[in-house]
Amino acid sequence: MKIAVCVKQVPDATAAKRIDPSTKRLDRSGEGALNAADANAVEEALRLKEGAGDGEVVILSLGPEKALDSLRKALAMGADRAVLVADDAAAGSDLVATSYALAQALERESADLILFGQQAADSDGAVLWAAVAERLRRPLISQAAELTVEDGSVTGKRQTEFGYDVIHATLPAVVAVADSINTPRYPSLKGIMGAKRKPQEVLSLADAGVEAARVGVEGSRTEVLALNDPPGRGDTRTIEDDGSAAEQIVAFLAEKRLL
Amino acid sequence: MSTLVFLEHHGNELQKGSLGVLSKAAQLGVGDVAAVLVGSGVEPLASEAGKFGAATVYVADDPRLDAPLPQPRVDALARLVEQHGFENVLFAQSILSADVAAGLAARLEAGLNWQLLDVVAQDGAIVGKQSALGDSVVVDVGWRSTPRLALFRSGAFDPVAHGGAGTVETFEVEFAEHSLAAEMLEQAHEESTGPSIEDADVIVAGGRGLGEPEKFGLLEELAKALGGAVAATRAVVDAGWYPYATQVGQTGKTVSPTLYVACGISGAIQHKVGMQASKVIVAINKDANAPIFEYADLGVVGDLHQIVPKLTELVRQRKS
Ligand SMILES: Cc1cc2nc3c(=O)[nH]c(=O)nc-3n(C[C@H](O)[C@H](O)[C@H](O)COP(=O)(O)OP(=O)(O)OC[C@H]3O[C@@H](n4cnc5c(N)ncnc54)[C@H](O)[C@@H]3O)c2cc1C
Numbered sequence: 001m002k003i004a005v006c007v008k009q010v011p012d013a014t015a016a017k018r019i020d021p022s023t024k025r026l027d028r029s030g031e032g033a034l035n036a037a038d039a040n041a042v043e044e045a046l047r048l049k050e051g052a053g054d055g056e057v058v059i060l061s062l063g064p065e066k067a068l069d070s071l072r073k074a075l076a077m078g079a080d081r082a083v084l085v086a087d088d089a090a091a092g093s094d095l096v097a098t099s100y101a102l103a104q105a106l107e108r109e110s111a112d113l114i115l116f117g118q119q120a121a122d123s124d125g126a127v128l129w130a131a132v133a134e135r136l137r138r139p140l141i142s143q144a145a146e147l148t149v150e151d152g153s154v155t156g157k158r159q160t161e162f163g164y165d166v167i168h169a170t171l172p173a174v175v176a177v178a179d180s181i182n183t184p185r186y187p188s189l190k191g192i193m194g195a196k197r198k199p200q201e202v203l204s205l206a207d208a209g210v211e212a213a214r215v216g217v218e219g220s221r222t223e224v225l226a227l228n229d230p231p232g233r234g235d236t237r238t239i240e241d242d243g244s245a246a247e248q249i250v251a252f253l254a255e256k257r258l259l
Numbered sequence: 260m261s262t263l264v265f266l267e268h269h270g271n272e273l274q275k276g277s278l279g280v281l282s283k284a285a286q287l288g289v290g291d292v293a294a295v296l297v298g299s300g301v302e303p304l305a306s307e308a309g310k311f312g313a314a315t316v317y318v319a320d321d322p323r324l325d326a327p328l329p330q331p332r333v334d335a336l337a338r339l340v341e342q343h344g345f346e347n348v349l350f351a352q353s354i355l356s357a358d359v360a361a362g363l364a365a366r367l368e369a370g371l372n373w374q375l376l377d378v379v380a381q382d383g384a385i386v387g388k389q390s391a392l393g394d395s396v397v398v399d400v401g402w403r404s405t406p407r408l409a410l411f412r413s414g415a416f417d418p419v420a421h422g423g424a425g426t427v428e429t430f431e432v433e434f435a436e437h438s439l440a441a442e443m444l445e446q447a448h449e450e451s452t453g454p455s456i457e458d459a460d461v462i463v464a465g466g467r468g469l470g471e472p473e474k475f476g477l478l479e480e481l482a483k484a485l486g487g488a489v490a491a492t493r494a495v496v497d498a499g500w501y502p503y504a505t506q507v508g509q510t511g512k513t514v515s516p517t518l519y520v521a522c523g524i525s526g527a528i529q530h531k532v533g534m535q536a537s538k539v540i541v542a543i544n545k546d547a548n549a550p551i552f553e554y555a556d557l558g559v560v561g562d563l564h565q566i567v568p569k570l571t572e573l574v575r576q577r578k579s
């Protein structure tokens with residue numbers, strides 16, 4: 001079984017995220033990291049491959065060239081190879097443009113199962129998979145908290161506003177997993193060393209069969225018009241526990257007349 | 260400008276969120292407002308939508324639309340939009356409608372903006388107010404073509420009944436092969452038993468930072484001392500650590516206690532929308548970069564396993 005996992009590099013959680021006022025786009029100049037929820041998708045792919053005893057796990061991403069660092073983390077976890085579609089012309093792609101580019105790149109792979117994480121930390125969209133599934137004309141299961149693959153089909157359990165659904169689809173299919181589905185493994189030292197030698201393809205838009213006019217700002221159907229002031233943070237305060245945190249919480253609750 | 264609002268229903272009830280979006284669309288007062296309702300045996304619900312401002316309610320009643328799966332709904336909406344040329348298609352964010360909206364965006368090559376808190380009419384178009392970067396900034400977002408697709412955050416608008424009556428019009432859907440390829444085997448058994456957290460004045464909530472299900476015991480002790488109830492995040496409910504009935508957030512309960520103590524919870528926006536109305540929020544998290552510290556009244560960077568038992572003890576002492 002061939003499994004493709006779509007992952008994104010997002011700004012490192014320790015860096016303050018900001019929108020560049022000149023481009024009105026997220027400032028991606030700082031340190032990047034593998035989107036945390038995508039590590040769950042990588043982990044699930046590895047488990048499915050291990051369970052089946054054979055198969056291939058391909059990591060796929062659309063992003064700047066430096067995103068390769070984050071794809072290498074997925075390789076260090078155990079994925080077999082990585083494909084990055086990197087082209088300046090794709091910067092600023094919205095949902096329509098990103099889903100088109102990814103679908104084109106995925107067509108080249110014809111994977112049996114395409115996995116997504118639950119959301120990108122820098123977009124909070126939790127939507128991309130549905131657009132990709134539509135372009136590939138494949139069945140979709142989203143927010144899967146449990147997943148089983150057998151006899152050429154996939155079954156997922158997922159939470160909605162009303163309880164739990166169990167959804168079934170025949171492969172090839174698109175599945176987005178919830179972050180509750182597993183605990184991602186830490187890459188071993190051996191894994192990290194080995195990752196460097198695993199195949200890592202960087203594709204231009206043309207290589208991936210993507211029309212440049214359909215991606216980037218040009219190919220996008222949405223735009224950011226203006227940045228407003230951040231909403232007021234109110235009166236928040238944060239303390240480090242120096243052993244007296246419990247006392248400080250009690251004092252705070254007393255001050256608020258909650259005790 | 261003509262606007263179509265997607266109505267989500269569960270059982271025999273139209274969802275409050277989508278009626279809120281419909282009311283908002285009607286209030287904007289910038290052209291015709293219609294609604295679409297799809298499912299099996301749903302026609303009796305359609306007239307209800309007229310009260311909230313839909314001049315026309317389009318209904319597709321088909322057994323293949325019975326299960327709340329997104330892909331057949333993309334077929335239904337694509338057909339309506341192509342036939343009637345709606346310029347705006349609006350959704351209340353939910354598990355189902357997010358997938359419908361994104362699938363429709365790809366089908367129609369239409370722009371989709373999400374996490375919208377509000378929308379205004381401007382220069383013959385609409386502009387969305389989007390909460391971005393984990394609520395740290397609100398941006399004005401637009402669309403570069405029509406139809407304009409939008410997902411509004413849960414609770415963005417309250418339903419307002421105007422008392423009008425809409426015309427109900429039925430339509431047929433042609434399904435794409437892939438749209439019917441996923442199948443619902445079991446559906447959302449209603450939440451079973453579990454304590455009610457919605458009326459609690461104090462809530463002690465736990466997330467994955469607890470490390471293991473047994474550690475909910477620590478929170479139960481603290482909740483008992485404070486006279487409150489215990490709640491949980493989706494991550495731990497999904498994992499079977501605590502009942503679904505106690506989940507707070509977008510797909511769980513919305514609560515507004517006087518005090519909300521979040522332990523080992525990162526504070527993702529989908530959790531936040533369910534508890535941000537709490538009067539006082541205290542958060543204990545060992546990661547100083549956790550988003551919850553952005554909106555906790557008192558944030559404590561530290562290990563909950565150290566802090567919570569001590570806190571319980573101190574609260575008990577004080578109360579006795
Ligand atoms: C469409 C959709 C709907 C969703 N609906 C909901 C919903 O209704 N409710 C909901 O909660 N989520 C929901 N989510 C999921 C949400 O995005 C997060 O994934 C989830 O809330 C994370 O749960 P968590 O905080 O328990 O886990 P994590 O994000 O893993 O956070 C655990 C935290 O514990 C901290 N920690 C670890 N050890 C300790 C320790 N010893 N002491 C103190 N702190 C510690 C860590 O630093 C971390 O910040 C939804 C997601 C999507 C995409």
Ligand SMILES: Nc1ncnc2c1ncn2[C@@H]1O[C@H](COP(=O)(O)O)[C@@H](O)[C@H]1O
Pocket residue numbers: 006007008035037038041060061062063098102115116117118119120121123124125126127128129
């Ligand atoms: N640029 C990208 N390249 C590859 N996969 C992506 C990209 N952006 C998002 N994804 C995937 O889509 C999921 C949902 O993203 P989003 O809808 O933006 O929240 C992520 O968890 C990733 O699995």
